Amino acid sequence: xxxxxxxxxxxxxxxxxEVTLRCKPISGHDYLFWYRQTMMRGLELLIYFNNNxxxxxxxxxxxxFSAKMPNASFSTLKIQPSEPRDSAVxxxxxxxxxxxxxTFGSGTRLTVV
Amino acid sequence: AQSVTQxxxxxxxxxxxxxxxxxxxxxxxxxxxxxxxxxxxxxLQLLLKYxxxxxxxxxxxxxxxEFKRSQSSFNLRKPSVHWSDAAEYFCAVxxxxxxxxxxxxxxxxxxxxx
Numbered sequence: 001x002x003x004x005x006x007x008x009x010x011x012x013x014x015x016x017x018e019v020t021l022r023c024k025p026i027s028g029h030d031y032l033f034w035y036r037q038t039m040m041r042g043l044e045l046l047i048y049f050n051n052n053x054x055x056x057x058x059x060x061x062x063x064x065f066s067a068k069m070p071n072a073s074f075s076t077l078k079i080q081p082s083e084p085r086d087s088a089v090x091x092x093x094x095x096x097x098x099x100x101x102x103t104f105g106s107g108t109r110l111t112v113v
Numbered sequence: 114a115q116s117v118t119q120x121x122x123x124x125x126x127x128x129x130x131x132x133x134x135x136x137x138x139x140x141x142x143x144x145x146x147x148x149x150x151x152x153x154x155x156x157l158q159l160l161l162k163y164x165x166x167x168x169x170x171x172x173x174x175x176x177x178x179e180f181k182r183s184q185s186s187f188n189l190r191k192p193s194v195h196w197s198d199a200a201e202y203f204c205a206v207x208x209x210x211x212x213x214x215x216x217x218x219x220x221x222x223x224x225x226x227x
Contacts, residue, residue, distance in 0.1 A: 004156075031213060042217065042219050042220065043203070043217045045214060045215070048213065048214070050213070055212070055213075056212060056214065091156055091157070093156075093157075095213070097213075098145060098207050098208065098209065098210075098213050099145055099162070099164050099209075100162075101147050101159045101162050102149075102157070102159065102215070103159070104149075104156030104157045104158070105156050106154075106155055106156045107155075107156050
């Protein structure tokens with residue numbers, strides 16, 4: 001298995017632009033999570049899906065952020081418009097269930113200038 | 114309130130020395146417990162997990178952890194550290210039912226001296 005695949009690995013964009021981050025979870029994993037990691041705030045859960053349905057989006061910072069999971073093998077996290085404070089590493093993770101733990105992707109390092 | 118505490122932000126050990134990283138949690142019931150490792154520029158990798166049974170669990174890369182219910186602790190140990198173990202280590206808890214949301218600790222950064 002190739003693991004959780006995220007793209008792009010690095011993204012540099014100008015303030016105000018739309019940014020789309022992509023994730024392919026491990027086949028057969030029913031849960032998908034989007035996290036953000038910064039030095040100041042550590043790991044923050046943004047949203048998670050179960051069987052493609054958003055279950056908890058209470059961590060999404062504001063309306064500029066949106067996430068979708070149109071099918072079991074693909075999810076996107078979109079920021080529109082982007083701001084410099086959105087600069088962070090964004091991780092996608094998938095899981096087969098609560099006792100199994102997460103498998104994380106390698107992350108997308110987003111820089112908004 | 115539910116929380117995970119990793120009291121040591123940084124730890125430095127010499128290669129070949131033993132290692133113990135501390136993790137304490139506050140939770141209503143015994144949760145699932147995990148340790149993850151993050152190497153620079155990488156995502157988090159699961160080292161080991163506990164959810165029932167033997168309180169001493171073995172993980173990958175020679176790590177082990179011991180669950181102590183009376184102390185609400187789940188400390189990570191390794192008998193002999195290798196230079197490649199230098200990384201950041203995160204303790205996490207998850208509920209055994211209901212909403213599947215981890216609580217992560219703030220991490221302990223391990224430095225290994227040659």
